[in-house]
Amino acid sequence: MSNERSELPENAAEFAELNDDVFGRIASRYDLLCDLFSFGIHRLWKRRVAQRIADEEWSTLLDGATGTGDIILKLLPQITKQNRHITAADISEKMLGVAQQRFGVRANNVKLLKLDAERMSSIEDESIDAYSISLALKICNRQLVLKEALRVLRPGGRLIVLEASNIRWPFLQNAYLSYMSICMPLLGWLATSGDASAYKYLLKGIREFPSAENLAIEMSNLGFENIEFERLSLGIVAIHIARKP
Ligand SMILES: C[S@@+](CC[C@H](N)C(=O)[O-])C[C@H]1O[C@@H](n2cnc3c(N)ncnc32)[C@H](O)[C@@H]1O
Numbered sequence: 001m002s003n004e005r006s007e008l009p010e011n012a013a014e015f016a017e018l019n020d021d022v023f024g025r026i027a028s029r030y031d032l033l034c035d036l037f038s039f040g041i042h043r044l045w046k047r048r049v050a051q052r053i054a055d056e057e058w059s060t061l062l063d064g065a066t067g068t069g070d071i072i073l074k075l076l077p078q079i080t081k082q083n084r085h086i087t088a089a090d091i092s093e094k095m096l097g098v099a100q101q102r103f104g105v106r107a108n109n110v111k112l113l114k115l116d117a118e119r120m121s122s123i124e125d126e127s128i129d130a131y132s133i134s135l136a137l138k139i140c141n142r143q144l145v146l147k148e149a150l151r152v153l154r155p156g157g158r159l160i161v162l163e164a165s166n167i168r169w170p171f172l173q174n175a176y177l178s179y180m181s182i183c184m185p186l187l188g189w190l191a192t193s194g195d196a197s198a199y200k201y202l203l204k205g206i207r208e209f210p211s212a213e214n215l216a217i218e219m220s221n222l223g224f225e226n227i228e229f230e231r232l233s234l235g236i237v238a239i240h241i242a243r244k245p
Pocket residue numbers: 017023064065066067068069070071089090091092095115116117118133134135136139140
């Protein structure tokens with residue numbers, strides 16, 4: 001089946017949900033996989049990005065590709081202001097189902113929405129103060145996602161992105177990629193009873209994703225300004241924060 005989105009070059013993992021519902025299949029094991037693939041370090045990254053999101057000025061936040069709601073779960077205890085409204089959106093109903101279960105009674109404070117981050121037609125222009133997306137830009141067409149973020153953000157609104165990045169020392173980056181090439185298939189195979197898709201996409205996404213500097217340039221070319229980034233764990237991932245003019 002041909003899919004227009006899978007042919008666009010900016011999808012680092014060449015992932016298309018319409019062709020492969022991998023997240024639907026692994027939804028109940030997704031959090032375990034994150035722990036295995038990152039040896040638990042993703043919790044530190046997510047805690048940090050949740051802190052960065054909480055520190056920004058906003059009353060409406062949209063977390064795109066929210067998955068099982070990990071970022072929102074870490075964000076909720078940090079939110080002290082009462083007038084903050086959060087929408088957690090994802091293209092996979094199964095991932096959203098897990099998020100809803102995990103939120104429990106706290107789900108009252110969060111609106112869950114099935115939404116394609118590449119085409120958010122149900123979200124009005126300039127209606128959101130902050131847009132976050134974590135560990136998903138590499139499996140989406142990032143140009144489309146970033147353009148949509150720009151459209152829905154109000155002027156002055158903030159974009160916050162957590163994504164795979166690059167270790168600045170090439171020998172360490174190569175060692176990390178070699179290690180992941182061996183480790184990820186093995187752990188992924190064990191945790192998913194042989195379903196190769198999840199780690200195939202993630203590994204390709206990590207390899208092909210632009211450096212922190214180049215992602216900042218892409219954001220700037222699309223029209224974001226005041227772009228800053230923070231490398232975490234030597235640069236294995238980075239948090240980018242940008243402002244809509
Ligand atoms: C690697 S998970 C990241 C989940 C979560 N943000 C986290 O940090 O744990 C990627 C998520 O992106 C979602 N996704 C993939 N393509 C999408 C799209 N086009 N629009 C919205 N969500 C998408 C998947 O369903 C999955 O839940």
